[in-house]
Amino acid sequence: MLTARVDDYLWWRTWRPGWAEAHCVTLVGDTSAAEVIGSLRADVLGSVQGIDALYDLAVADWPAGFDPGLIGVTEIDGTWALIAEINGFVGVTERLIGPMSVGRTIVSHFANVNAVHRFNWWRDGQLVVDFDLLFPAERFGADPMALRDDLGAVGVPLDADSEQIAGIDLSAAGFALAERLTDVACTPELFERSDFVVARVAIPGADDQQRYGEALRAAWCHPATW
Numbered sequence: 001m002l003t004a005r006v007d008d009y010l011w012w013r014t015w016r017p018g019w020a021e022a023h024c025v026t027l028v029g030d031t032s033a034a035e036v037i038g039s040l041r042a043d044v045l046g047s048v049q050g051i052d053a054l055y056d057l058a059v060a061d062w063p064a065g066f067d068p069g070l071i072g073v074t075e076i077d078g079t080w081a082l083i084a085e086i087n088g089f090v091g092v093t094e095r096l097i098g099p100m101s102v103g104r105t106i107v108s109h110f111a112n113v114n115a116v117h118r119f120n121w122w123r124d125g126q127l128v129v130d131f132d133l134l135f136p137a138e139r140f141g142a143d144p145m146a147l148r149d150d151l152g153a154v155g156v157p158l159d160a161d162s163e164q165i166a167g168i169d170l171s172a173a174g175f176a177l178a179e180r181l182t183d184v185a186c187t188p189e190l191f192e193r194s195d196f197v198v199a200r201v202a203i204p205g206a207d208d209q210q211r212y213g214e215a216l217r218a219a220w221c222h223p224a225t226w
Helices: 033-039 051-059 094-100 148-154 162-166 170-182 188-193 206-219
Strands: 023-029 043-049 070-076 080-086 105-111 117-123 126-132 195-200
Touching: 023 170, 033 070, 033 080, 033 094, 033 195, 043 051, 051 070, 051 080, 051 188, 051 195, 094 105, 094 117, 094 206, 105 170, 117 170, 148 170
Parallel strands: none
Antiparallel strands: 023 080, 023 105, 043 195, 070 080, 070 195, 105 117, 117 126
């Protein structure tokens, strides 16, 4: 619903704590799982039912190092695709998401063990806003003011000091903001019952990402060349 608040997602932190501490959830409008995987040029590995199976697959090789490009993609009501990542960051990698955003809306939120809580909103090739929820007053993008009212409405005051921010579940805030922008409610049932196509995305090299990022920031739009 477009009135979602932090309180609506307080279940998140304790529901699957292993995933909650390092996750990325991305909602992609007007597309299918196949189109998402095609845009990302990902290699399909198979499919699983439910987020627990995806989590088990993602962490299976962690003693030897984690796979940051492993994603699970599912479809929601034929209008949205959801990308779930365990300790991944494909959804907030501009070089990967920018090209896919042309002609559609994409909302991503990410958290890791280093207390980074990044939030991105793309609309038709334009990075509308990009910021860390830990610093809600420091927003960048084509329209940094776009979420000003929504941040306060979900429960993240722009003038909050560090002590106040520390008392807010910022991952819950990310889910609430995403719901306000997409009208897609992420629920335990959605994650538990969905069938996920599992795929591996090649993470672009540092030089490629840097060139893309510099070109993107010239006008905050997906660049034709970089």
